[in-house]
Amino acid sequence: MNVANASVSVQDLSLSFGSVTVLKSLNLDVAEGEFVVLLGPSGCGKSTLLNCIAGLLDISDGRIFIKGKNVTWEEPADRGIGMVFQSYALYPQMTVEKNLSFGLRVAGTPKDEIDKRIARAAEILQIGPLLQRKPAALSGGQRQRVAIGRALVRDVDVFLFDEPLSNLDAKLRSELRVEIKRLHQKLANTMIYVTHDQIEAMTLADRIAVMRGGVIQQFDAPQVIYNRPVNRFVAGFLGSPGMNFLDGRLENDGGWHFVAGELKVPLASYDFEREPSPGASVFGIRPEHVGLNSGSGWPFTAQASVDVVEPMGSDTLVWLKLADQNFTVRVTSERAPQSGESVEIGFDPMRASLFDEQGNRL
Amino acid sequence: MSNPAVLSSTIAGADAVRGELSGPRGPKPRSVLSRRNIFLYGTLFLVAVYYLLPLYVMVVTSLKGMPEIRLGNIFSPPVEITFEPWVKAWSTACTGLNCDGLSRGFWNSVRITVPSVILSIALASVNGYALANWRFKGADIFFTILIVGAFIPYQVMLYPIVIILREIGLYGSLWGLVLVHSIFGMPILTLLFRNYFASLPDELFRAARVDGAGFWGIYLRIMVPMSMPIFVVALIIQITGIWNDFLFGVVYTRPDTYPMTVQLNNIVNSVQGVKEYNVNMAATLITGLVPLIIYFVSGKLFVRGIAAGAVKG
Numbered sequence: 001m002n003v004a005n006a007s008v009s010v011q012d013l014s015l016s017f018g019s020v021t022v023l024k025s026l027n028l029d030v031a032e033g034e035f036v037v038l039l040g041p042s043g044c045g046k047s048t049l050l051n052c053i054a055g056l057l058d059i060s061d062g063r064i065f066i067k068g069k070n071v072t073w074e075e076p077a078d079r080g081i082g083m084v085f086q087s088y089a090l091y092p093q094m095t096v097e098k099n100l101s102f103g104l105r106v107a108g109t110p111k112d113e114i115d116k117r118i119a120r121a122a123e124i125l126q127i128g129p130l131l132q133r134k135p136a137a138l139s140g141g142q143r144q145r146v147a148i149g150r151a152l153v154r155d156v157d158v159f160l161f162d163e164p165l166s167n168l169d170a171k172l173r174s175e176l177r178v179e180i181k182r183l184h185q186k187l188a189n190t191m192i193y194v195t196h197d198q199i200e201a202m203t204l205a206d207r208i209a210v211m212r213g214g215v216i217q218q219f220d221a222p223q224v225i226y227n228r229p230v231n232r233f234v235a236g237f238l239g240s241p242g243m244n245f246l247d248g249r250l251e252n253d254g255g256w257h258f259v260a261g262e263l264k265v266p267l268a269s270y271d272f273e274r275e276p277s278p279g280a281s282v283f284g285i286r287p288e289h290v291g292l293n294s295g296s297g298w299p300f301t302a303q304a305s306v307d308v309v310e311p312m313g314s315d316t317l318v319w320l321k322l323a324d325q326n327f328t329v330r331v332t333s334e335r336a337p338q339s340g341e342s343v344e345i346g347f348d349p350m351r352a353s354l355f356d357e358q359g360n361r362l
Numbered sequence: 363m364s365n366p367a368v369l370s371s372t373i374a375g376a377d378a379v380r381g382e383l384s385g386p387r388g389p390k391p392r393s394v395l396s397r398r399n400i401f402l403y404g405t406l407f408l409v410a411v412y413y414l415l416p417l418y419v420m421v422v423t424s425l426k427g428m429p430e431i432r433l434g435n436i437f438s439p440p441v442e443i444t445f446e447p448w449v450k451a452w453s454t455a456c457t458g459l460n461c462d463g464l465s466r467g468f469w470n471s472v473r474i475t476v477p478s479v480i481l482s483i484a485l486a487s488v489n490g491y492a493l494a495n496w497r498f499k500g501a502d503i504f505f506t507i508l509i510v511g512a513f514i515p516y517q518v519m520l521y522p523i524v525i526i527l528r529e530i531g532l533y534g535s536l537w538g539l540v541l542v543h544s545i546f547g548m549p550i551l552t553l554l555f556r557n558y559f560a561s562l563p564d565e566l567f568r569a570a571r572v573d574g575a576g577f578w579g580i581y582l583r584i585m586v587p588m589s590m591p592i593f594v595v596a597l598i599i600q601i602t603g604i605w606n607d608f609l610f611g612v613v614y615t616r617p618d619t620y621p622m623t624v625q626l627n628n629i630v631n632s633v634q635g636v637k638e639y640n641v642n643m644a645a646t647l648i649t650g651l652v653p654l655i656i657y658f659v660s661g662k663l664f665v666r667g668i669a670a671g672a673v674k675g
Contacts, residue, residue, distance in 0.1 A: 056568050077574030089565035093587040102583075103573030150573070 006065065007032045007190035008053060008158055013062035015052060022048050023214040025062065033188045039201040040211035041237070046194045050160050053192065054083050067157050082151025086163040088143040090135040096146050097131040103154050121152040124186070141172045148183070161193040165200065177203060198238050202226070210234045232359035235284050241317055243284045244327050250281040258283045258354065261323035265300055269350040273361050281362065284353040287330040291346040292318060292337070298346025306341045320345065424448065424643035431639050447640035451648060455641055457628040460617070464645055467625030470536065471605060474621055478540045479600040482547035483593065489548070490555025491581050495567050505556070512549035520613055527614060534616045542614055543604050551596055558592040559585060594663045602653040622649050
């Protein structure tokens with residue numbers, strides 16, 4: 001993708017505060033109409049990156065393009081972006097209507113044009129009856145809608161979301177999540193969305209950029225990131241319960257095997273990213289990709305003893321000891337074993353992820 | 363009750379069961395005359411009397427005629443209430459050359475206080491806003507220098523300022539004093555405003571920038587409307603501080619432009635003739651009336667503002 005057809009393009013962006021480097025020559029290209037999620041643990045620089053794109057932080061190096069225009073030195077208001085903040089950031093002394101129109105009034109937009117745009121935003125977000133209220137008289141969900149509306153009325157090309165749902169309770173969060181997705185389908189704007197919640201990332205994103213320590217680890221479609229993580233950090237960060245990791249060695253005796261204790265997993269069906277070499281390695285497989293007492297048909301089976309059973313409602317998490325290491329399996333509740341039982345597990349090495357000693361995918 | 367061991371042991375002890383059924387329930391009754399209450403209210407009462415007694419004496423004395431005062435019973439209420447001392451203190455008491463009472467000083471004080479308060483708060487709030495929200499290079503050093511200014515004793519600066527005022531031709535005028543008050547209010551007020559603005563959510567500021575508002579737009583349309591409590595606090599601090607100021611008033615003005623406090627001193631400390639205690643008391647009360655009214659009117663707002671500045675809300 002080149003600058004001309006990318007909606008947002010970040011090139012060699014660096015940012016440091018004094019001696020602390022927050023972002024290191026970072027590159028990111030977001031296509032027109034794409035929904036990109038920046039995902040990572042707190043302190044990974046994802047919000048910082050968003051603030052740089054918005055122009056709220058002065059960058060140390062690099063360039064930022066929005067709609068093919070170099071906006072590196074532009075003021076936030078001139079970049080064609082709208083931003084939604086975690087704390088909603090509604091102006092408390094203004095009514096919803098005044099909140100929505102503030103940016104337009106600052107820009108000197110004619111009154112009838114303002115009214116038209118507010119009416120449209122209120123219609124899309126269903127906040128018509130709230131227009132004359134102050135933010136204090138709104139619920140969390142309503143406030144967040146108004147915050148989105150504020151970006152909407154400005155008719156911007158790019159929406160930036162900075163953890164917009166983190167302040168809401170679980171139920172409201174999932175409701176608004178669907179609404180944001182619906183909004184994206186309807187408006188087809190480019191959206192960049194920062195979150196540390198992997199479910200939000202998986203459900204909303206066209207592509208996810210997983211960040212750590214100011215560096216994008218992997219930038220790909222959610223399914224690719226989930227199934228083929230490029231390194232152990234990405235593998236461990238996505239998925240709940242997390243991926244199982246077994247420490248062991250990679251050996252070649254007429255075919256590649258992963259060996260941990262008495263466990264010997266044949267890797268004939270595994271799709272190696274690059275040419276493997278014997279040595280220490282980590283074998284990762286997701287709890288839902290493992291079968292428990294489900295009979296034959298698995299390319300690989302092994303015996304394990306049940307340590308703890310955690311019923312979670314829809315399904316049950318079974319903690320096992322496999323080759324003296326912790327291992328979890330996710331099964332439907334009716335198949336759950338008792339703790340202490342000996343069970344047979346089975347999985348397909350094709351679905352596994354192998355990492356070398358440095359944690360990079362093999 | 364979920365613990366079977368507890369259950370069986372209570373069944374075993376019948377007394378325990380009876381105790382559990384007939385034992386205390388609901389709020390614990392408290393005696394009005396408990397030791398705690400007597401101590402608490404007793405202390406409060408004594409402290410209140412201690413502080414109110416001088417005020418009582420002042421009010422009572424100011425309403426008495428001189429013959430009654432000479433009897434020496436300073437705590438006894440006036441036998442015959444007279445407002446003569448109040449009238450005299452306001453309009454005919456002599457201070458130096460002028461014999462038109464405190465009225466001249468009162469209007470001087472108003473003419474000093476109003477512009478000083480407006481000027482100092484306007485400057486300090488913009489100062490604090492810039493320091494809190496528009497981090498510029500050297501902001502910390504600038505702020506430190508400003509704060510150090512708050513700790514330098516005024517006496518050190520008295521004479522240099524006399525020279526400066528003389529050089530710019532403001533010495534002896536009300537505007538000179540206004541300038542001095544505005545400058546000396548700057549450190550503490552800037553600190554006050556900076557801390558308040560820093561306690562406001564930063565995201566509001568950023569949202570306003572995304573909305574396209576500039577330095578003054580954000581200040582006037584977002585920050586100021588949100589900061590009424592701290593403006594009230596600043597207003598009270600400045601009005602009372604400037605109204606009660608004596609040192610700057612006596613140094614930087616002339617008898618014509620003396621503020622009320624300086625005039626009050628001249629009335630009370632005049633050594634000629636009879637000491638008119640009733641006039642002195644009345645003059646003191648009149649002088650103190652302005653800060654007193656400010657406190658009574660805005661006491662609640664003041665407390666709220668102080669609290670709002672301390673905790674983010």
